[in-house]
Amino acid sequence: MSYMKRFAGLVCAVAAIVFFASCSKDKESGSLSFNSPAVFLSAGQTVTVGFKSVNLQNLSVTNKPTGWAEPTIDVAAQTLTITAPATFDDDEVRTGSLVLAGTPKGGSSVSATLFVGVVESKDLSGKPANSYIVSKPDHNYLISAMHRGDIMAVLPASVDVVWQSKSGLIQYTELREDGKVSFYVGADSDDEKKIKEGNAVIGAYDAGGTLIWSWHIWAVNYDPEKTENQVVFNGYAMMNRNLGALANDNSTAEKILASYGLYYQWGRKDPFIGPSSYNAANGASASMYNGGGSRVYMKTEVSSAEAGTMDYAVRNPLTFIVGVSGSEYDWLWSAHSDDLWGDTKTVNDPCPYGWRVAPAAAFNDLSIVGAPAAGDADKFGWTLGENGNESLFIGAGRRIYRHTQENDTQGGGSIQNFYPTPIDKQVRSSALYNQPWVGYYWTTGTVAGTQSSAFYFWFDKADPANSGVQNNTPQRRANGMQVRCVKVE
Template structure:
């Protein structure tokens, strides 16, 4: 080798040593390193789009992109700490619209660390204009955001430091929930077979810097659009055509009947509770629930007391069904009883319905009667587990979803002492009852011994610790 060649080789080797030395030293403590992205997600508006994302690397000597979804490309640069990602073209065969890119970094001694980045070609939807205690999510493969720094419909500020999925009715229903730098909760709603929306419900919580739950929002994932699927009754009120939290509701199969149940609410509480595991309520078991890590989670049942029977406790413990006791008058609130939590005809801060909708007032169901042929009632009812109710102008279907017992918390759905079945319908209104510490609701029942004795009461008293269904009315 000539002197010039040796000199050139030495310069190249020196440059390599200097370059690598920027990212790690040669001390004996260099046994570990770290690699991370500022966000776990990167969304693309269209096919073929290219974006660049920064990453952090500590004590990393080299990096490689070890895997990408089919059709995606990714190039990472350790010097600039940037990764360029390109989505597949629209006509690329076999390309995936979403998936995970894995970036691997190598430290001294051959050890490695990795960081995952979820990428997706997805639409986006900012829900800031729909600020509420409940959001309807009706678009699959969509990146959603909402303001996590205010309560409900923008009333009080929140010192939100993080957000988490408290429960969801299906694994990965709500994915990659994060709090961004602007105080927005962001998450991804994917799709199931054939690109269809997977319906279900979730509860997302806001936590302060000390890890305390300070608010929660109900996410209702459904293909239902109440702005186009509603009914205006003879009294002028416009109702949704399904229960709050319900999925498919034509009741052609047992699975659809189960999906039609919707969620259960204690009077005056925002926090929803899931329905039964089985369509006929026979097992008494609650529907499956999962946390943000897709692990099973369960409701708890606590008796109302000076400690548990408060609005503050209910807010901090949204998975606790607060049982009524004699001392509380069978209200979930132990002492500070209030007729105003849902009371009146105006929407309140505790109202659980989506933006533009509210719990119906006490006389909202007046004039409704059973439209079905009661002579054939038992068989007709058993086919759909509910009644068609009419006011002479509109006929609407209401499922016999029963109630969560004020005393036990479990779903009870019987009108005799027989095995529980969906024989009873119970729907809250915002009105107060005729007896102290009760609120009014609509009630109907199938008499299984004589269908002609079945009845429907537009307004009856219920103890407030009961968990009933809600059919939201337009807030006008």
């Protein structure tokens, strides 16, 4: 009897499995996606956007911005026609999300989201460069995907955010059919009239997923074309803040951190992010994120015949190439060139359109304004002047050009802020020594092929009377240092 019960139970179990399998065959998976991540319209404009629906039925719009008309769905053509409001009342919004949903046979609902917005577009493709300043909030920006310092022979296959200093700073990045890169930057959360500030790098990729070029996006409430945002030194009109800086102010820790700007290896166009804290106490980098909001990290690679090339540097904008004795402490292994940055704007110049890296001559005869006192070191920067013209310079230190020992992986690429300690003076503790009391700024000047001239200043807290400013001082090219841009004449 017990055997028969067990047999009957087994039959029921098998029947249940067969029934479940039979039912599961009736279920289908489905997918839904828009052809573009966002649609930007003018008030009252109607546009049609494509979507791809696979194995879905009962398509409907389940969410739309307040005040917007119901979009029209063409299932056969797989298009959605959207009309923006011509005017906006107090409760109606200019931007928002539109959600399209459908269900596969016997399955759960599938949806896709499209950002729609009545926003202005600003086309920067007519002013190509390796760096773009964007300063208007809630704008759709366009840059040329064909610009690679020169003109690319072929259109890239895709674009994406390589890194950004804030998650969601650059949104809805897309390569358009007309060869332009489209992206959106929103407003500051505390002031809708100001852009959300930060730095980012957008990369262009070939069909195999290899990065072939990239562009720095400098989102900042700053217009260097205004004369009040410039300083004239030795006849050169110079930006009054560092390339990539969000401020030029040392009155608070927050403003000091915002004023550092970005770090560059001599001759490379791509920036490296600044420190995680205003005093750069541990040499660590600030946080970075990709287009999906996940953390990304700077890498280091030792210069070699494979890694110490311009092609490798272009394809790896997140990689700091550490100098070694075999490369003469250049990030380039052997193809040393004095022409990567020059007195005319070059293919690798990192400054925005109409600007270039400052020459050494721009820093001639600069001096610290006023008599530095011992406590001034804590201000992390000094006002420098020439012929009555003045600008604050932040003591941002540098990213170290080499590893502590060539056979280890320590030190290279980390941010180090220190002032020179003569060997005849007392050796200071590392905590004191690594304070940001030195400003290093690259120039276009070069010395003997493998070393670069760098303008720098320092402040010796122990001996303020001998503090000062130096120019045309050779520094290893693998160093990561600050850049000031001057107008192209």
